[in-house]
Amino acid sequence: MDFRLTADQEALRRGMRELLAARFGRQALRAAVDGAEQQQVVDGRLWRELGEAGLFALRAPQSAGGVGLGLPEAVLLFEEAGRALLPGPLVASHLAGGAGLVAGAADGSVVVTALEEEPRPDGGAAPLVEHLAAAGAVLALGEGYGTGAGEGCPVRVLVPGQLVAEPMRSVDPLSPLHRVRGLLPGQPPDDGGGTTGGGGGRLGGVSAEVLRGEAALLTAALQLGSACRTLELAVGYAREREQFGRPIGAFQAVQHLCAEMLVRSETARSVVYAAAVTADDEEISAAKLLADTAAVGNARDCLQVHGGMGFTWEADVHLHLKRAWLRAEQWRTAVAGEERLASALLQPICR
Amino acid sequence: MELAYTQEEEEFRARLRAWLAEVLPTLPSRPDPLDWPARRAYDMDWQRRLHDAGYAGLHWPKDAGGQGATPTQHLIFLEETEAAGAPYVGAGFVGLLHAGPTIAAEGTSRQRARWLPPILRGEEVWCQGFSEPDAGSDLAALRTRAVRDGDTYVVTGSKIWTSHAEVADWCELLVRTDPEAPRHRGISWLALPMDAPGVTVRPLRTLAGSREFAELFLDEVRVPVGNRVGAENDGWRVTMVTLSFERGTAFVGEVVACRRTLRLLARRAQQNGCWDDATVRRRLGRLHAEFSALWRLIQWNVSEAAHGLRQGGTGVPGVGGSVFKLRYSHARQELYETAAAVLGPASLELSQEWALERLSSLSYTIAAGTSQIQRNIVAERILGLPKGR
Structure with missing residues (x-):
């Protein structure tokens, strides 16, 4: 057993960090925030560059033109994307590109977003879709999760025009959201994949249940990256900011906040990485739950360490907190994850 | 990122499981948690069985009499013994996990030969005399004094939170040998025989009602200089070497x-x-x-x-x-x-x-x-x- 990253994995992560530092550094992030109300948040050129770098084709087999790597490598790249607060429907595009569900997803020429649940005819809580305006396709992964419905849920690819959706004011300036009221029976896209997949909700050989689990895990990786970044921001600020004639990081009250942030992110890291290795559904639930807790908790503590500055638009920490809130509502939420994990306790264990 | 165990590690696990399945049914019944002598006897019996089966001092270096196992093998050992319901290290804790490794790392060959084998065979119990009433989190504030008198130290002071003190043969003791030196530089590490005149053990009752640890009073206790591990006044470093073990x-x-x-x-x-x-x-x-x-x-x-x-x-x-x-x-x-x-x-x-x-x-x-x-x-x-x- 050797749980550490291999040299190749370290190199892959470093490459992604360097790419994002060059193409989506702090200036680009703030420019995106400033321009968010006038223009598209998803930068098509950057998206294609990410495609060229292999982010979306990472897990597609090499025989299909993909990179042929696995979930652990995907998790490392998504952790970096979370660190950089890279906007866009990364998870849905990666799933669509990896499974060959949407032509153009793998190379980044088509942006793919996701619909997690079917809108209910009775007008109940309408599901949300992010980055709908930028999307060329919508990956629909069945109705609900945590219901044990499992295999029966269909995988479908929809064209955005099929969604009866209205824009809403999103809390996260870099994640525009639409509320979905209904679905139109649209024309299938050119590859003919627009209708319900074959038996068992499979399309192109993938099950919705597996894709939902992977979506939860990759979202957890984004959260992990954000949690690590807000810890760095807090520690950096605590070293610099002086009050009472010394850096505030010399005060135990501040030190202990920072120490707990590290405990959250490192605990989340161990289970996120493990879930990437095992792809076990129970472990994915644990990973999402603890990564959500780490991302939200660390962003809040980071905000606190920043004092008054933390409450300003200028500091980046609110962007992390808002994104963390949004990611926590996506895929396996805390209620769904905790209920799944509780039920798992009643199952017999195999040793 | 690899969570699978190697074939060698799985073989280690399989051998251990087989041995546990064989030995556990033959153990005596568990002692009353309040009966310390019975607990000591039970824990030492288990240690003896581990020793005879080649599992004693699993994580100790081979030249100290241990098995030199990898950290992963140690992990497997602890996982399997717990899962099988095997006894815990119990009264052997300080000897196997702290005093022993300290002596292995810093002791002379004579000291290693004297103290290590009885720990591994389950014959001698060690306890730890580090904390004091006024030196808890701030351990370097410890004040128990050892004054040199020829080839012995005369030790006076008190220690607290000492687990297994009632049944221990030896105590790994931190004492101040140079009150003038900076706090961390005037401390030495001694092996104190618990039956020496002047040693008084007073059990402390925990909030759970049990007697898991004790206070130790030392009144001009004479400890041979040869019982010092490491150099005089170098005890802080000696101790930290093993805390990081x-x-x-x-x-x-x-x-x-x-x-x-x-x-x-x-x-x-x-x-x-x-x-x-x-x-x-x-x-x-x-x-x-x-x-x-x-x-x-x-x-x-x-x-x-x-x-x-x-x-x-x-x-x-x-x-x-x-x-x-x-x-x-x-x-x-x-x-x-x-x-x-x-x-x-x-x-x-x-x-x-x-x-x-x-x-x-x-x-x-x-x-x-x-x-x-x-x-x-x-x-x-x-x-x-x-x-x-």
């Missing part, structure tokens, strides 16, 4: 046990109707996530330690130790608080399952470095924040 495996068995308890608790909740309460279910679900993550954190730390050893280092886990302890001690307390929520008023009855564990879990955020001290360590040594005040 910990390889991320300290709580392996306990985490295995906590995960089993959590499953029992879920079934109990199902039986008594608590399961219908979503807040109870969700608390149990979150604990399941917690302990899954803690298990993975152990595997992470062990992998780091194993790598460090392969590189010729000490095998000390980096970020891991303090992070793990902070999270685990809190999770353990939450586990038994949740147990109390499941049991309801029945949790008030001491004979009830989990009632004593709920009480003893309170020590976890205090013993072996309080959570506050751990956070100081994390902040200053890992995050590089300025020294606190």
